[in-house]
Amino acid sequence: MSVQYRCDQCAEVADAPAAVGWVEVRQLGGHALLPPDPVHLCRLCWARTGTAATDPCPAGTAPQLSEHVQNRDTVQ
Numbered sequence: 319m320s321v322q323y324r325c326d327q328c329a330e331v332a333d334a335p336a337a338v339g340w341v342e343v344r345q346l347g348g349h350a351l352l353p354p355d356p357v358h359l360c361r362l363c364w365a366r367t368g369t370a371a372t373d374p375c376p377a378g379t380a381p382q383l384s385e386h387v388q389n390r391d392t393v394q
Contacts, residue, residue: 325360327367332360 324331359367
């Protein structure tokens with residue numbers, strides 16, 4: 319039986335070796351009576367929460383090139 323990880327935001331599923339880098343997000347601050355349920359996010363969704371993006375996670379789509387790489391390729 320293998321352990322599977324599921325992103326709570328985009329529902330992407332990964333096995334344990336592929337889930338390296340996934341995070342468990344908990345709220346900071348005061349002490350609640352009951353601990354809040356943790357939120358499990360894949361790397362893409364976690365990065366998007368840091369940038370306050372509102373679009374859904376692009377999991378499964380082709381990776382986008384950085385602006386630096388695009389500029390480097392067009393200059394040559």
